[in-house]
Amino acid sequence: MRGAGCTVNDLWDRNLDPHVARTRLRPIARGAISIQQAIPFLGAQLFAGLAVLLQFPTACFFYATPSLLLVTLYPLAKRVTNYPQFVLGLTFSWGAFVGFPALGIDLLTNTPALIAAACLYGSCIAWTLIYDMIYAYQDIKDDAKAGIKSIALAQQANAKAFLAAVSAVQVSLLVGAGASLGVGPIYYFLTCGGAAATLEHTIREVNLESVKDCAAWFRRGAWITGGAISFGLFMEYMVQYLDLFGDQGKHSKAVES
Structure with a gap:
């Protein structure tokens, strides 16, 4: 896809x-x-x-199908809005919803899971805004000449402040997703803390005036931030699976049921 x-x-x-x-x-x-x-x-x-x-389970088909509309409409967004990256985020992040029915969890009848899915979806949208804004800076001069709308052009005057604000939203929503499921400290430290640290490092180091540097940090940022989030999720899963903290996993297991 x-x-x-x-x-x-x-x-x-x-x-x-x-x-x-x-x-x-x-x-x-x-x-x-x-x-x-x-x-x-x-x-x-x-x-x-x-x-x-x-x-996957049949329910996944009904959850996933609406994303086709977003896949089709995203390329048109740059013609009507300065924030096509937001529409890209809506498209790329759809798996946040599909993962739950894949595990047999009905979001429509499970409020904690629905809150977690919504927070995860919003967090992924925010992340897309961050990395694709850095990506868009590669084309900022050509986009201006061609009349292509872009978040890089819209936020050129305060780019790093905007990236920092969206990063705060991303991490806050990751915290919200964890809180709704009652996860333990491993998730907050590794996933949320790791995301915050790597995003701060990326925003501080990237040179938005350099096409080469933007391309490099687009790739590098995806790996380090995505790696931190994924590693934290994996470690939280192992803690829950092995029940290392005793009663920690009860809430999450209740959500699954």
Whole structure:
């Protein structure tokens, strides 16, 4: 589905991409692949995604299907809003909802799980705003010339303050997700604390005036922040699974039931 989103994006942007240095050599933009070739390829990607989705419980199909609308609409956002990255976040973060029915948890009847899913979804949206704003700074000069709307252009005057504020929102929502499920200190220290520390490091070190540096920190930031969050979640899972803190896992197990 990530690939399908890229294909949809390249189809919509085939007349914009040639005006941006970073995207001018994309296959459709440079004419290496025609629209007639790209659409069947998109169909194959979507069917491959469907094949994976059907391996999960049936409820996941109904939770996941609405995301197709967002996949289709995201590329249009840059034509009507300075914050297309927000729409990208809505799209990329949808798995925060799908993970719960995959575990047999009905979000519509389980309030703690619904709160956790909503907080996780919001946190992932905030994270998308952060890393994709850094990514967008690669194209800021070309976007201005081509008339492409961008969060980088909208927040150019106070970029790092904006990134710091959104980072605070991301970490706060991670805390909210954990609190709704009654997780233990491992989660708060490793996942929330790790996210806060790596985001601060990224924002402090990235040079938004350098295309090369923005590209490097886009990749590096995804790995270090994503790694901290994932490692914290894994360690919290192991603590719960092994019941290392005695009664710690009771609330989470109650949520699952």
